[in-house]
Amino acid sequence: MKTDDVVRGIWRENPVLVQLLGLCPTLAVTNSVANSLAMGVATFFVLCGSSVLVSLVRKLVPNAVRISTFILIIATFVSIADMALEALVPGVHKALGAFIALIVVNCIILGRQEAFASRNTVSRSLMDAVGSGFGFMITLLLMGAVREVLGSGSFLGVPLFGKSYEPWVFMILPPGGFLTLGLLLLAKSWWHARQERAAAPAGAPKEAA
Protein backbone atom coordinates (compact mmCIF):
# COMPACT_ATOMS: atom_id res chain seq x y z
CA MET A 1 0.00 0.00 0.00
CA LYS A 2 1.59 3.22 -1.16
CA THR A 3 0.17 5.70 1.31
CA ASP A 4 1.37 3.44 4.09
CA ASP A 5 4.96 3.82 2.82
CA VAL A 6 4.59 7.59 3.29
CA VAL A 7 2.75 7.60 6.61
CA ARG A 8 5.15 5.10 8.16
CA GLY A 9 8.12 7.45 7.71
CA ILE A 10 6.25 10.50 8.97
CA TRP A 11 4.67 9.02 12.07
CA ARG A 12 5.10 5.37 13.06
CA GLU A 13 8.80 5.19 12.17
CA ASN A 14 9.66 8.89 12.27
CA PRO A 15 13.44 8.98 11.65
CA VAL A 16 14.18 11.33 14.57
CA LEU A 17 11.40 10.75 17.09
CA VAL A 18 11.21 6.96 16.81
CA GLN A 19 14.40 5.71 15.18
CA LEU A 20 16.54 8.39 16.88
CA LEU A 21 18.60 8.88 13.73
CA GLY A 22 20.01 12.15 12.40
CA LEU A 23 20.19 13.69 15.88
CA CYS A 24 23.32 15.68 15.07
CA PRO A 25 21.70 18.06 12.56
CA THR A 26 18.48 17.94 14.59
CA LEU A 27 20.28 19.44 17.58
CA ALA A 28 22.75 21.65 15.72
CA VAL A 29 20.83 23.60 13.09
CA THR A 30 17.37 24.00 14.62
CA ASN A 31 18.05 27.32 16.35
CA SER A 32 15.83 29.09 13.81
CA VAL A 33 12.89 28.14 11.59
CA ALA A 34 14.71 29.24 8.42
CA ASN A 35 17.71 27.01 9.15
CA SER A 36 15.44 24.07 10.02
CA LEU A 37 13.51 24.52 6.81
CA ALA A 38 16.64 24.68 4.63
CA MET A 39 18.12 21.62 6.32
CA GLY A 40 14.82 19.73 5.99
CA VAL A 41 14.41 20.60 2.31
CA ALA A 42 18.05 19.71 1.51
CA THR A 43 17.77 16.34 3.26
CA PHE A 44 14.41 15.68 1.62
CA PHE A 45 15.91 16.34 -1.82
CA VAL A 46 18.95 14.12 -1.17
CA LEU A 47 16.79 11.32 0.24
CA CYS A 48 14.32 11.30 -2.67
CA GLY A 49 17.04 11.56 -5.33
CA SER A 50 19.17 8.83 -3.77
CA SER A 51 16.24 6.46 -3.19
CA VAL A 52 15.05 6.72 -6.79
CA LEU A 53 18.53 6.23 -8.23
CA VAL A 54 19.44 3.41 -5.86
CA SER A 55 16.18 1.66 -6.61
CA LEU A 56 16.78 2.06 -10.36
CA VAL A 57 20.23 0.47 -10.24
CA ARG A 58 19.49 -2.05 -7.47
CA LYS A 59 19.72 -5.06 -9.81
CA LEU A 60 22.89 -3.85 -11.55
CA VAL A 61 25.03 -3.20 -8.48
CA PRO A 62 26.95 -6.23 -7.17
CA ASN A 63 26.51 -6.86 -3.46
CA ALA A 64 30.19 -6.33 -2.62
CA VAL A 65 30.28 -2.71 -3.78
CA ARG A 66 26.71 -1.70 -2.96
CA ILE A 67 27.53 0.53 0.04
CA SER A 68 30.27 2.36 -1.90
CA THR A 69 27.88 2.91 -4.78
CA PHE A 70 25.10 4.16 -2.47
CA ILE A 71 27.45 6.58 -0.73
CA LEU A 72 28.69 7.85 -4.09
CA ILE A 73 25.11 8.48 -5.18
CA ILE A 74 24.25 10.19 -1.89
CA ALA A 75 27.41 12.35 -1.97
CA THR A 76 26.54 13.51 -5.48
CA PHE A 77 23.09 14.66 -4.44
CA VAL A 78 24.50 16.35 -1.33
CA SER A 79 27.02 18.31 -3.42
CA ILE A 80 24.27 19.39 -5.79
CA ALA A 81 22.09 20.48 -2.85
CA ASP A 82 25.06 22.35 -1.36
CA MET A 83 25.69 24.31 -4.57
CA ALA A 84 22.00 24.99 -5.10
CA LEU A 85 21.58 26.38 -1.57
CA GLU A 86 24.67 28.57 -1.94
CA ALA A 87 23.31 29.99 -5.17
CA LEU A 88 19.71 30.46 -4.00
CA VAL A 89 19.93 31.37 -0.30
CA PRO A 90 23.54 32.37 0.55
CA GLY A 91 22.62 33.61 4.03
CA VAL A 92 21.07 30.31 5.10
CA HIS A 93 23.89 28.39 3.44
CA LYS A 94 26.39 30.30 5.57
CA ALA A 95 24.40 29.67 8.75
CA LEU A 96 24.23 25.92 8.12
CA GLY A 97 27.98 25.74 7.46
CA ALA A 98 29.37 22.23 7.43
CA PHE A 99 26.04 20.59 8.23
CA ILE A 100 24.94 20.57 4.59
CA ALA A 101 28.03 18.59 3.57
CA LEU A 102 27.46 16.31 6.57
CA ILE A 103 24.13 15.12 5.14
CA VAL A 104 26.34 12.52 3.40
CA VAL A 105 26.88 10.74 6.70
CA ASN A 106 23.29 11.14 7.90
CA CYS A 107 22.19 7.61 8.86
CA ILE A 108 18.61 8.30 7.81
CA ILE A 109 19.64 8.40 4.16
CA LEU A 110 21.96 5.41 3.94
CA GLY A 111 19.54 3.55 6.22
CA ARG A 112 16.63 4.02 3.82
CA GLN A 113 18.80 2.86 0.88
CA GLU A 114 19.93 -0.30 2.68
CA ALA A 115 16.61 -1.14 4.28
CA PHE A 116 14.21 -0.13 1.53
CA ALA A 117 15.32 1.36 -1.79
CA SER A 118 17.75 -1.46 -2.60
CA ARG A 119 14.92 -4.01 -2.27
CA ASN A 120 11.82 -2.28 -3.61
CA THR A 121 10.42 -0.79 -6.80
CA VAL A 122 11.17 2.79 -7.77
CA SER A 123 7.70 4.11 -6.95
CA ARG A 124 7.57 2.47 -3.52
CA SER A 125 11.12 3.69 -2.77
CA LEU A 126 10.12 7.24 -3.70
CA MET A 127 7.07 7.04 -1.43
CA ASP A 128 9.25 5.74 1.38
CA ALA A 129 11.78 8.55 0.86
CA VAL A 130 8.99 11.16 0.78
CA GLY A 131 7.68 9.80 4.09
CA SER A 132 11.02 9.73 5.87
CA GLY A 133 12.01 13.08 4.37
CA PHE A 134 8.80 14.74 5.56
CA GLY A 135 9.13 13.05 8.94
CA PHE A 136 12.60 14.55 9.34
CA MET A 137 11.55 17.96 8.03
CA ILE A 138 8.49 18.19 10.29
CA THR A 139 10.56 17.29 13.34
CA LEU A 140 13.20 19.92 12.47
CA LEU A 141 10.48 22.54 11.96
CA LEU A 142 8.91 21.71 15.33
CA MET A 143 12.29 22.06 17.02
CA GLY A 144 13.08 25.25 15.10
CA ALA A 145 9.71 26.85 15.84
CA VAL A 146 9.89 26.15 19.59
CA ARG A 147 13.50 27.31 19.84
CA GLU A 148 13.19 30.44 17.71
CA VAL A 149 9.93 31.63 19.29
CA LEU A 150 11.26 31.23 22.83
CA GLY A 151 14.96 31.94 22.19
CA SER A 152 14.73 34.89 19.80
CA GLY A 153 11.08 35.94 20.25
CA SER A 154 10.50 35.68 16.51
CA PHE A 155 9.20 33.31 13.85
CA LEU A 156 11.09 33.17 10.52
CA GLY A 157 12.81 36.37 11.62
CA VAL A 158 9.54 38.27 12.24
CA PRO A 159 9.43 39.60 15.84
CA LEU A 160 6.38 38.29 17.70
CA PHE A 161 6.29 39.85 21.13
CA GLY A 162 7.51 43.42 20.75
CA LYS A 163 10.38 45.12 22.48
CA SER A 164 9.48 44.21 26.05
CA TYR A 165 10.19 40.50 25.46
CA GLU A 166 13.58 39.45 26.78
CA PRO A 167 14.65 36.51 24.54
CA TRP A 168 15.27 33.26 26.40
CA VAL A 169 18.74 32.88 24.82
CA PHE A 170 19.17 29.48 26.49
CA MET A 171 16.81 28.01 23.89
CA ILE A 172 18.97 28.84 20.86
CA LEU A 173 22.12 27.56 22.58
CA PRO A 174 22.90 23.81 22.51
CA PRO A 175 21.22 23.01 25.88
CA GLY A 176 17.95 24.39 24.52
CA GLY A 177 18.23 21.91 21.65
CA PHE A 178 18.59 18.98 24.02
CA LEU A 179 15.70 20.19 26.16
CA THR A 180 13.39 20.67 23.17
CA LEU A 181 14.30 17.30 21.68
CA GLY A 182 13.74 15.61 25.04
CA LEU A 183 10.30 17.17 25.39
CA LEU A 184 9.34 16.15 21.83
CA LEU A 185 10.47 12.56 22.47
CA LEU A 186 8.50 12.56 25.72
CA ALA A 187 5.36 13.79 23.96
CA LYS A 188 5.71 11.19 21.21
CA SER A 189 6.18 8.23 23.56
CA TRP A 190 3.39 9.47 25.82
CA TRP A 191 1.08 9.56 22.78
CA HIS A 192 2.06 6.03 21.76
CA ALA A 193 1.63 4.69 25.27
CA ARG A 194 -1.85 6.22 25.40
CA GLN A 195 -2.76 4.73 22.00
CA GLU A 196 -1.69 1.30 23.14
CA ARG A 197 -3.73 1.57 26.30
CA ALA A 198 -6.76 2.69 24.31
CA ALA A 199 -6.28 -0.13 21.81
CA ALA A 200 -6.43 -2.76 24.51
CA PRO A 201 -10.16 -3.61 24.88
CA ALA A 202 -11.61 -2.33 28.08
CA GLY A 203 -12.39 -4.99 30.63
CA ALA A 204 -10.27 -7.58 28.82
CA PRO A 205 -8.02 -9.54 31.11
CA LYS A 206 -4.72 -7.75 31.54
CA GLU A 207 -1.58 -9.47 30.39
CA ALA A 208 0.53 -10.75 33.21
CA ALA A 209 2.87 -7.95 34.13
Add this chain to the structure above:
Amino acid sequence: MNGPPAPPASSPGRLVSTLAGAGALAGFLLVVAFQATQPTIAAHKEEMLKRAVLEVLREPARFEPLDVAGERVYAGYDAAGKRVGYAIVAAAPGFADTVKVIFGYDPVTRRLLGMKVLESKETPGLGDKIEQEPFVREFEGAMTPLAGVKGGGAGEGIDMITGATISSRTVIGIINRALERLGPVLEREEARG
Protein backbone atom coordinates in the same frame (compact mmCIF):
# COMPACT_ATOMS: atom_id res chain seq x y z
CA MET B 1 28.79 -17.69 10.36
CA ASN B 2 25.27 -19.00 10.52
CA GLY B 3 23.65 -16.41 8.26
CA PRO B 4 22.07 -17.18 4.91
CA PRO B 5 24.49 -18.39 2.25
CA ALA B 6 26.39 -15.50 0.68
CA PRO B 7 25.34 -14.62 -2.89
CA PRO B 8 27.81 -15.74 -5.55
CA ALA B 9 30.78 -13.38 -5.65
CA SER B 10 30.91 -11.03 -8.63
CA SER B 11 33.96 -10.91 -10.83
CA PRO B 12 36.50 -8.16 -10.07
CA GLY B 13 35.88 -6.67 -13.50
CA ARG B 14 32.19 -6.32 -12.71
CA LEU B 15 32.96 -4.60 -9.39
CA VAL B 16 35.40 -2.16 -10.94
CA SER B 17 33.16 -1.31 -13.87
CA THR B 18 30.20 -0.71 -11.55
CA LEU B 19 32.14 1.75 -9.41
CA ALA B 20 33.71 3.41 -12.45
CA GLY B 21 30.28 3.82 -14.04
CA ALA B 22 28.81 5.27 -10.84
CA GLY B 23 31.82 7.60 -10.51
CA ALA B 24 31.49 8.82 -14.08
CA LEU B 25 27.78 9.51 -13.62
CA ALA B 26 28.46 11.35 -10.36
CA GLY B 27 31.18 13.44 -12.01
CA PHE B 28 28.90 14.36 -14.89
CA LEU B 29 26.07 15.43 -12.55
CA LEU B 30 28.47 17.52 -10.43
CA VAL B 31 29.87 19.33 -13.47
CA VAL B 32 26.36 20.17 -14.67
CA ALA B 33 25.33 21.46 -11.23
CA PHE B 34 28.56 23.44 -10.86
CA GLN B 35 28.15 25.08 -14.26
CA ALA B 36 24.56 25.96 -13.46
CA THR B 37 25.19 27.53 -10.04
CA GLN B 38 28.69 29.04 -10.33
CA PRO B 39 27.81 32.40 -11.94
CA THR B 40 25.12 33.08 -9.31
CA ILE B 41 27.43 32.15 -6.43
CA ALA B 42 30.26 34.34 -7.74
CA ALA B 43 27.86 37.25 -8.28
CA HIS B 44 26.55 36.89 -4.70
CA LYS B 45 30.07 36.95 -3.26
CA GLU B 46 31.06 40.01 -5.28
CA GLU B 47 27.86 41.80 -4.28
CA MET B 48 28.44 41.00 -0.58
CA LEU B 49 32.02 42.28 -0.72
CA LYS B 50 30.99 45.42 -2.60
CA ARG B 51 28.30 46.20 -0.06
CA ALA B 52 30.73 45.63 2.83
CA VAL B 53 33.41 47.90 1.31
CA LEU B 54 30.89 50.68 0.69
CA GLU B 55 29.59 50.36 4.24
CA VAL B 56 32.94 50.53 6.07
CA LEU B 57 34.19 53.42 3.89
CA ARG B 58 30.93 55.35 4.52
CA GLU B 59 29.57 55.16 1.00
CA PRO B 60 32.41 56.50 -1.17
CA ALA B 61 31.62 57.47 -4.76
CA ARG B 62 33.76 54.61 -6.03
CA PHE B 63 36.44 52.20 -4.85
CA GLU B 64 39.11 50.11 -6.47
CA PRO B 65 41.22 47.13 -5.37
CA LEU B 66 44.86 47.79 -4.56
CA ASP B 67 47.74 45.50 -3.59
CA VAL B 68 49.60 46.78 -0.54
CA ALA B 69 52.50 44.76 0.92
CA GLY B 70 51.13 41.65 -0.73
CA GLU B 71 47.61 42.12 0.65
CA ARG B 72 44.48 43.15 -1.18
CA VAL B 73 42.91 46.36 0.15
CA TYR B 74 40.22 48.59 -1.34
CA ALA B 75 40.83 52.30 -1.74
CA GLY B 76 37.72 54.47 -1.63
CA TYR B 77 37.37 57.86 -3.38
CA ASP B 78 34.78 60.60 -2.90
CA ALA B 79 32.94 62.34 -5.72
CA ALA B 80 35.83 64.83 -6.22
CA GLY B 81 38.29 61.94 -6.69
CA LYS B 82 39.93 62.46 -3.30
CA ARG B 83 40.94 59.32 -1.43
CA VAL B 84 38.85 58.88 1.74
CA GLY B 85 40.45 55.75 3.12
CA TYR B 86 41.16 52.07 2.72
CA ALA B 87 39.00 49.02 3.39
CA ILE B 88 41.02 46.11 4.77
CA VAL B 89 39.92 42.50 5.24
CA ALA B 90 41.54 40.57 8.11
CA ALA B 91 40.81 37.44 10.13
CA ALA B 92 41.89 35.64 13.32
CA PRO B 93 40.60 32.83 15.53
CA GLY B 94 37.83 33.96 17.88
CA PHE B 95 36.00 32.16 20.68
CA ALA B 96 34.59 29.68 18.17
CA ASP B 97 36.14 29.35 14.72
CA THR B 98 37.64 32.17 12.65
CA VAL B 99 36.32 35.71 12.85
CA LYS B 100 36.71 37.68 9.62
CA VAL B 101 36.13 41.42 9.57
CA ILE B 102 36.43 44.26 7.09
CA PHE B 103 37.20 47.76 8.33
CA GLY B 104 37.72 51.20 6.85
CA TYR B 105 40.85 53.11 7.83
CA ASP B 106 41.93 56.66 7.16
CA PRO B 107 45.76 56.89 7.34
CA VAL B 108 45.67 60.72 7.52
CA THR B 109 43.77 60.92 10.80
CA ARG B 110 44.68 57.36 11.87
CA ARG B 111 41.05 56.79 12.72
CA LEU B 112 38.70 54.02 11.68
CA LEU B 113 35.78 54.82 9.40
CA GLY B 114 33.74 51.70 10.16
CA MET B 115 33.83 47.99 10.87
CA LYS B 116 31.74 45.04 9.71
CA VAL B 117 31.98 41.36 10.65
CA LEU B 118 32.06 39.22 7.51
CA GLU B 119 32.21 35.78 9.10
CA SER B 120 31.86 34.57 12.67
CA LYS B 121 30.44 31.63 14.58
CA GLU B 122 30.61 33.29 18.01
CA THR B 123 28.18 32.15 20.70
CA PRO B 124 24.59 33.16 19.82
CA GLY B 125 23.26 35.72 22.26
CA LEU B 126 26.68 36.67 23.64
CA GLY B 127 29.62 36.68 21.24
CA ASP B 128 27.50 37.31 18.17
CA LYS B 129 26.81 40.80 19.49
CA ILE B 130 30.11 41.75 17.82
CA GLU B 131 28.07 41.87 14.60
CA GLN B 132 25.40 44.15 16.00
CA GLU B 133 24.63 47.83 16.47
CA PRO B 134 26.11 49.20 19.68
CA PHE B 135 29.42 47.35 19.33
CA VAL B 136 29.86 48.06 15.62
CA ARG B 137 29.14 51.75 16.29
CA GLU B 138 32.07 51.89 18.73
CA PHE B 139 34.49 51.57 15.82
CA GLU B 140 33.25 54.56 13.82
CA GLY B 141 35.87 57.24 14.20
CA ALA B 142 37.84 55.25 16.78
CA MET B 143 41.49 56.24 17.22
CA THR B 144 44.06 53.54 16.38
CA PRO B 145 45.68 51.56 17.84
CA LEU B 146 42.40 50.49 19.39
CA ALA B 147 42.11 49.99 23.13
CA GLY B 148 39.30 47.95 24.67
CA VAL B 149 37.66 49.36 27.78
CA LYS B 150 35.25 47.73 30.20
CA GLY B 151 32.28 49.35 31.87
CA GLY B 152 31.59 51.93 29.19
CA GLY B 153 31.80 55.64 29.91
CA ALA B 154 32.69 58.45 27.57
CA GLY B 155 36.00 59.01 25.85
CA GLU B 156 38.24 57.02 23.55
CA GLY B 157 38.38 53.26 23.45
CA ILE B 158 36.11 50.46 22.35
CA ASP B 159 33.44 49.61 24.92
CA MET B 160 33.67 45.82 25.16
CA ILE B 161 30.62 43.54 25.38
CA THR B 162 29.76 42.18 28.81
CA GLY B 163 29.96 38.38 28.72
CA ALA B 164 31.85 38.36 25.43
CA THR B 165 35.28 39.66 26.38
CA ILE B 166 37.13 37.18 24.17
CA SER B 167 35.00 37.93 21.12
CA SER B 168 35.36 41.69 21.67
CA ARG B 169 39.10 41.40 22.14
CA THR B 170 39.38 39.25 19.01
CA VAL B 171 37.88 41.99 16.82
CA ILE B 172 40.08 44.67 18.39
CA GLY B 173 43.15 42.46 18.03
CA ILE B 174 42.43 41.64 14.37
CA ILE B 175 42.26 45.33 13.48
CA ASN B 176 45.33 46.33 15.53
CA ARG B 177 47.47 43.56 14.03
CA ALA B 178 46.33 44.34 10.49
CA LEU B 179 47.24 47.99 11.00
CA GLU B 180 50.64 47.07 12.47
CA ARG B 181 51.32 45.30 9.18
CA LEU B 182 49.68 47.71 6.78
CA GLY B 183 49.41 51.05 8.60
CA PRO B 184 52.96 52.33 7.85
CA VAL B 185 52.73 51.18 4.24
CA LEU B 186 49.40 52.92 3.78
CA GLU B 187 50.74 56.14 5.34
CA ARG B 188 53.67 56.15 2.91
CA GLU B 189 51.27 55.48 0.06
CA GLU B 190 49.12 58.38 1.26
CA ALA B 191 52.13 60.73 1.55
CA ARG B 192 53.04 59.98 -2.04
CA GLY B 193 49.48 60.88 -3.01
